[in-house]
Amino acid sequence: MVLLGPLAASAAWGQEWYVGGGGGFGFAPGLNVSAPAGSATTGFNNGFAAGGFLGADKNEAWGGEIRYLYRQSDLKLSSGGTSTSFSANTNIVNGDVLWHFRTPKSAQFRPFVAFGAGFKLIDGTGAESASQPLGQFAALTHTREAMIVGDAGAGIKANFGKSWQFRAEVRDYIGPSPKRVIAAAPGANISAVANDIIFSVSIAYRY
Numbered sequence: 087m088v089l090l091g092p093l094a095a096s097a098a099w100g101q102e103w104y105v106g107g108g109g110g111f112g113f114a115p116g117l118n119v120s121a122p123a124g125s126a127t128t129g130f131n132n133g134f135a136a137g138g139f140l141g142a143d144k145n146e147a148w149g150g151e152i153r154y155l156y157r158q159s160d161l162k163l164s165s166g167g168t169s170t171s172f173s174a175n176t177n178i179v180n181g182d183v184l185w186h187f188r189t190p191k192s193a194q195f196r197p198f199v200a201f202g203a204g205f206k207l208i209d210g211t212g213a214e215s216a217s218q219p220l221g222q223f224a225a226l227t228h229t230r231e232a233m234i235v236g237d238a239g240a241g242i243k244a245n246f247g248k249s250w251q252f253r254a255e256v257r258d259y260i261g262p263s264p265k266r267v268i269a270a271a272p273g274a275n276i277s278a279v280a281n282d283i284i285f286s287v288s289i290a291y292r293y
Contacts, residue, residue, distance in 0.1 A: 101149070102191060104251065107138035108288025112157045115281050117263050119163075119223045121274035126165035126223040128268050128276060130174070133158035135284050137178075146189035152181050153204075155284065161210060161226040161268060163219075170219045172212035172226035174267060176282070178259060180204025180237055196243040203236045206259065210267040224276065225269045235261035243290075251290040258283050 112135045116127040135158070141151025154177070161172040182202035188195065208231045218225060241255025259282040270276050 101142040101144050102292055103140075103142045104290045104292040105138070105140050106251070106253070106288050106290025107136075108253070108286055109134065109136040110284055110286025111135060112159065112282055112284045114159070114283070116162075117268075117277040117280060119165075119270065119274055119276050121223050121271060123222040124165065126163060126220060128161070128163045128224055128226075129263075129280065130159040130176075130282065131162050131171060133160065135286060137286075139288070139290075141184070141290075143191055146191055147186050149184040149186070150182065151184065152179070154179050157282070157284070159208070159282075161212075163224055163226060163268075165220055165223060168219050170226065172210060174208060174210045174212065174226075176206055176208050178204060178206040178235065180235065180259075182237065186243075192245065194245055196245070197240070198243065199238075199240045200255075200257065201236075201238045203234065205232060206235050206261065207232045208264055208267050221271060223271055223274055225271065227267055227269055229266045231264050231266040233261050233264070235259045245292075249292045251292055253288045253290060254286075255288075256283065256285050 114130040117129040119126040137155035139153040143149040157176040159176045161174045182200045184200045187197040210228050237259045239257030244252040263280040
């Protein structure tokens with residue numbers, strides 16, 4: 087219901103539809119780990135992202151869309167001069183509401199803001215080892231973890247031709263820090279909130 091809400095509302099209002107896809111780059115600020123042995127930093131490495139979206143403009147200002155994103159997001163853990171990583175990826179599905187600063191829909195450049203919610207699935211795909219470095223802080227694990235996320239972002243649409251549109255945007259996916267793919271060691275605590283900032287460009291077809 088969360089994912090379909092923005093798009094269903096647009097469909098009920100009558101609108102212009104669009105479908106598109108593209109790619110970009112993800113950056114996730116590190117998560118702090120505090121433990122009796124000291125402190126460390128964990129989280130996700132920077133990596134490429136790719137996905138697609140289906141949306142509709144309700145009117146000259148408002149719209150809604152459903153989005154899918156694949157993010158290469160290897161796990162990391164470091165403290166002092168020691169660091170380790172673990173193969174992983176993230177899949178995100180979310181629904182967004184968009185508000186455009188410039189109207190009409192046919193304007194060549196249309197800056198916008200977006201906000202919404204959805205869920206992400208993190209897959210740890212590396213090989214676990216009993217001798218993994220920095221085990222006194224956390225373990226990077228071969229597990230799967232699903233969680234709810236919110237998102238907020240901004241971007242610009244550039245119309246060209248009769249039906250095509252170029253987009254450049256940035257979104258921050260905000261949710262709880264993982265508990266299974268990054269498992270805190272006994273007595274250790276990991277930052278509660280995780281951010282994943284995605285910069286992307288895409289092409290959309292309007293119909």
